[in-house]
Amino acid sequence: MVALAQTALNPAVASNKPSLRYLRPPGALPEEDFLSRCIHCGQCGEACPNRCINYFELENGLSSIDTPYIIPREKACILCMKCGDVCPTGAIQQVKYELEDILDKVNMGRAVVDRQLCLSWQGKTCGVCYRACKLPDIAIRVGMLEQPHVLDDCIGCGLCERSCIQIPQAIKILPRQT
Amino acid sequence: MTSKTIKPFFLWKHLNKLRWLSLCTVFAMLIFLPYAHVYQTFEAAHAYDLLADSEKQLYDTMEAITSPFINDIEKDLDAIKGNTWSGTFFGYQLSDPLAALGQIFAGRSFYLPFLLTALVPVIFTIVFGRFFCGWICPATFIYELNTNVAAWLRRAGLKTGNRRFDLRIKYLVLAIGLVLSAITGSVLVAGIYPPAIVGREIYYAIALGGFGAGSVFFVITLLFDLLVARRGFCRYLCPGGALYSLLGRFRIFRIQRIVENCNDCAKCNAICEFGLDPLRDGFGQECNNCTACIAICPTDALTFKVRLSDVPNMGPGHLGKLYRRDKKDNGKQ
Structure with missing residues (x-):
C-alpha cells in the first residue's frame, strides 16, 4: 500500500514503469522540471499538426495525469516545434526550426537497433529507417546493405520506429528518462 | 415626504442575457x-x-x-x-490565476513569463470579483443547466438536495490542493478544477476519441450539485472559486440594493445560484456578479455600485409591509 502510494506520488518512480515506453514532446524539460511546470492545459496537443501528442490518464501515476506523451510506434513526432511555441509555461521549451537549435535543446530519447530483427542486418537490404529520418547522416547513417547505425546526435523523434517495416519493430526509441 | 424613485441604469437589467451569451460563446x-x-x-x-x-x-x-x-x-x-484554463488569443496568452499559483507551488519557483499571462485575469478579478465564475467558466454553463434539471425534478415530485455547509470549506480545498501540488511536484489542482476539466475533456472527446478520467470527476460534481447542495461544488469545494473569492474580496464593482425601491419579495434570494442574501444586503466575497438578481427584481431595487465594501443591512425595503408597519408604529409613539 505504501509502495503504491509512493508510486502514485513520486514522479521519478512513476515514470520508470516498465510497461510504459513513452516520449515527452520535443523540447520538454527534464522529467521532474517538466511535471512541475506543466499545467495540463492541452495546448501542445491542440497545436500538433501530426496529432501525435496524447494525454495520460491515471496509467502513469497521479502526478502525470493529463500530461502530454508520444508513443512513437503509433505516431511519431515530425519535429515541427509548434508545441513549444504554444506552451505557456515553458515546460516545453521554445525551439527554433533550425538544425542547431533542435540538436541543442531537443532530447526525447535515442534510437537503438535490434540487429537480430533488422532486415538489413539480416542481409535483406531495407534502409527504411534512414529514409524516414528527418536528420539523415546526422542522427542515423547507413553502411553496407543499408545497415543502420544510430549516431550520437539522434534526438529520438521516433520517425524511424514508426516507419520500421518489421513487426515487431527492429529500431526502438529508448526514452531519455529511463 | 418626497419619495424620489432612483432608477438603476437600464442596461443592468439585461446583463443576465449578455452573461448567457458570453457563457454560450x-x-x-x-x-x-x-x-x-x-x-x-x-x-x-x-x-x-x-x-x-x-x-x-x-x-x-x-x-x-x-x-x-x-x-x-x-x-x-x-x-x-x-481553453479557459490557459489559452492563446491572437498572440496573447492568458491563464487562470489558479494555474499560476499551482505552478508556483508545484515548482517552488517563479517563472515570470507564465505568471504574466495570469496578470490580466487577476486585475479583472480584483475589479469585478468572481466574474469568471459567472461569466466565462464553462463548468458554470453546465452547472446552471443542472440547477434547472433540479428544478424540473422537484416539480416532478422528486427530492433534490439543498443542504448548507460552511462556505470556508473551499479555502481548505484550495490549501490542500496547493500543498499536494507542492508535495508531488505536479500541478494537481488542475485535476479538481471543473473549468479546466471541462475544457480538456471536450478536447479529448473530439480530437483524441474519448472522455478521460476527469469526466468521471465532473459527473460526480454534477450529482453532488443535484443531490446534496445546489451549486454545491462552486460554493463549497471549488479551489478556483476560493482563489477568486479571495482576490475579489475588495472588488470595486458590486451589486447593491436600493432600499427605497425594495418590496421584500425575496425573489433575489430565491434566484441566487450561490445562495447569497441580496434581500438583506448580504453579498460578501462569494458574489460572482452574475446579475440574475438584478434581472428578476420586479421593482428595480438592485443595481451596480462602485464601492469597496458592501453596505451593512439597510433594513426592510421601503415598499414592503414590514417597513410601513414599522413607520406606523413609530408615528403612533
Missing part, C-alpha cells in the same frame, strides 16, 4: 476549437482523398464555417488555441 468555442484543430491536421496531411467519409464531412463543414475568415488554414486557425 465560451462553450461553443471550446467545442469549435478541437474541431478546428482536427481540420488543421487534415489540411496538414494534404490528403483529402484519403479521408474517410465522416472526416470529409467534417472537413467540408469546417471549410464552410471558417473560409470567410481565414486564408491559410494551418497558420490562421492558430490564432485562438487552448
Whole structure:
C-alpha cells in the first residue's frame, strides 16, 4: 500500500514503469522540471499538426495525469516545434526550426537497433529507417546493405520506429528518462 | 415626504442575457476549437482523398464555417488555441490565476513569463470579483443547466438536495490542493478544477476519441450539485472559486440594493445560484456578479455600485409591509 502510494506520488518512480515506453514532446524539460511546470492545459496537443501528442490518464501515476506523451510506434513526432511555441509555461521549451537549435535543446530519447530483427542486418537490404529520418547522416547513417547505425546526435523523434517495416519493430526509441 | 424613485441604469437589467451569451460563446468555442484543430491536421496531411467519409464531412463543414475568415488554414486557425484554463488569443496568452499559483507551488519557483499571462485575469478579478465564475467558466454553463434539471425534478415530485455547509470549506480545498501540488511536484489542482476539466475533456472527446478520467470527476460534481447542495461544488469545494473569492474580496464593482425601491419579495434570494442574501444586503466575497438578481427584481431595487465594501443591512425595503408597519408604529409613539 505504501509502495503504491509512493508510486502514485513520486514522479521519478512513476515514470520508470516498465510497461510504459513513452516520449515527452520535443523540447520538454527534464522529467521532474517538466511535471512541475506543466499545467495540463492541452495546448501542445491542440497545436500538433501530426496529432501525435496524447494525454495520460491515471496509467502513469497521479502526478502525470493529463500530461502530454508520444508513443512513437503509433505516431511519431515530425519535429515541427509548434508545441513549444504554444506552451505557456515553458515546460516545453521554445525551439527554433533550425538544425542547431533542435540538436541543442531537443532530447526525447535515442534510437537503438535490434540487429537480430533488422532486415538489413539480416542481409535483406531495407534502409527504411534512414529514409524516414528527418536528420539523415546526422542522427542515423547507413553502411553496407543499408545497415543502420544510430549516431550520437539522434534526438529520438521516433520517425524511424514508426516507419520500421518489421513487426515487431527492429529500431526502438529508448526514452531519455529511463 | 418626497419619495424620489432612483432608477438603476437600464442596461443592468439585461446583463443576465449578455452573461448567457458570453457563457454560450465560451462553450461553443471550446467545442469549435478541437474541431478546428482536427481540420488543421487534415489540411496538414494534404490528403483529402484519403479521408474517410465522416472526416470529409467534417472537413467540408469546417471549410464552410471558417473560409470567410481565414486564408491559410494551418497558420490562421492558430490564432485562438487552448481553453479557459490557459489559452492563446491572437498572440496573447492568458491563464487562470489558479494555474499560476499551482505552478508556483508545484515548482517552488517563479517563472515570470507564465505568471504574466495570469496578470490580466487577476486585475479583472480584483475589479469585478468572481466574474469568471459567472461569466466565462464553462463548468458554470453546465452547472446552471443542472440547477434547472433540479428544478424540473422537484416539480416532478422528486427530492433534490439543498443542504448548507460552511462556505470556508473551499479555502481548505484550495490549501490542500496547493500543498499536494507542492508535495508531488505536479500541478494537481488542475485535476479538481471543473473549468479546466471541462475544457480538456471536450478536447479529448473530439480530437483524441474519448472522455478521460476527469469526466468521471465532473459527473460526480454534477450529482453532488443535484443531490446534496445546489451549486454545491462552486460554493463549497471549488479551489478556483476560493482563489477568486479571495482576490475579489475588495472588488470595486458590486451589486447593491436600493432600499427605497425594495418590496421584500425575496425573489433575489430565491434566484441566487450561490445562495447569497441580496434581500438583506448580504453579498460578501462569494458574489460572482452574475446579475440574475438584478434581472428578476420586479421593482428595480438592485443595481451596480462602485464601492469597496458592501453596505451593512439597510433594513426592510421601503415598499414592503414590514417597513410601513414599522413607520406606523413609530408615528403612533
